[in-house]
Amino acid sequence: MVLVPDPASPRSRSRSSSVSTTNSDVALPSFASLAPSRPPTTVAEEETRVSIPGLEKKVILKIDAGPGCGGVAWAAGEVLSRYISYRYSIDPTILRNKKVLELGSGTGLVGIVAGLLDPSSEVWVTDQEILLDLMEINAELNIPSPIPIPTPTWTTSNITSVIGRRNVHAVELNWGEDLSDSDIPIEEIDLVLAADCVYFEPAFPLLIKTLCDLAPVGKEMDILFCWKKRRNADKRFFSMLKKHFDQITIQDDKIGEKDMYGKQGVSLIKLVRRK
Template identity: 30%
Template sequence: MTTALCLENSGDDASKKKDHDSPCFIRQDNFEFCGYSLKIAMGVNLGVSAYVWDSGIALCRYFEKEKISFTGKKVIELGSGTGIVGILVTLLGGAVTMTDQPDTLKQIEYNVSTNIPTASRHRLKVRPLTWGEDQTNFPTDYDFILGSDIVYSSVTYPSLIRTLHYLANQGTTIYLSSEFRKGNGSLSFHEVLLPEYFNCLVVDRLEDKDITVYKMTRISTSPEIGLRA
């Protein structure tokens, strides 16, 4: 049986009052990327958002392997989940906006407080974003858009495309790390739907896990999206 522990946000005050809104976690795992040691807690009752998925690890490993620097770059991450990718990118110099559904934000904020030094937190924001609805609340001048294992339900694909298309400008680089699963249309999403709107290049592949990392840019002549709902 898994025991859930309620953890309080860390702070600098010597005495801390118990925060009854502190998130509860199933466990906390350690990861090493780019010389950084990350401690990532995974929450209770958050569904698919409560796990560090292999696609997220693959994207972090890709950044490590390619020695990608995000210094001075403006980045938004979609479906941040536990926050592992956005946290690493912040540590690599990015000014990062991490987004997810409102009930996932406390998990992200806790992991941010655990892993990001206070002096660097001004470069990181955590905000709610519902694909297809809230994207117009965000700017369109991002250097990078990131997503890992966000292509898992065909119901969300039109909204995801709409959000990507809105947020990306001609100079934006998009990295998507996806695990292909049977029955959810993820292969068709990447091979048929995405190429209508984006230039798509496979930059990494983990054959044993059926995970592919894509590097994408917006097609200048792609149709505007009143996209199929």
């Protein structure tokens, strides 16, 4: 979940006058300048548990509404999590040994679910800096880091070994910024996940630029995009997006699932980069 002001505030409903496409000669503003960070306000002990079919245990999430809307679990994240869990139960290759990146992760729910489903996957949950601690805490709660095992005293070495490793990593990623210096292996990403990233209109061009950078023309990759319809401004985003991506409505979800989340105003699509 991207860090933004409250969607109900007048500021968040204002229209962007900066750019309308990723090909504009006008410089894009920084994400931080559009949505400045705010300190957390929610007590550290507050948490929720999300049940995802296909997982043995509920996903534990610390939540924090202080930094805006990012630190809270929203319906679109649960819908996307249930979808990838269902598809994984049919075809595990969608995650097996795949490198996965979630945009606007917020609590990290969707990426954590992907990491739980298949330990062989490598997952990066991303958002603004102020949400890094929250994502890191939630990743650790659900997929604890391995415990170092000291080398036996009868050996000549004091080296400590670690069996296994956590496959979900929390990383800062601000939309619109250059990805070449990222710690994430951007060119190796196989799957991009994005849930509820559409409601802050000034950031639309930044999100589209990042999607284009992650999926350059000619690269074969999947992008799963889920959002809740809130206002007419959403149409502007998808009008901008269609210049770069075909938008394919997901039809292979579990029977009855689409009808259920459709009543909540949630949509789930696959994006395919246009050539």
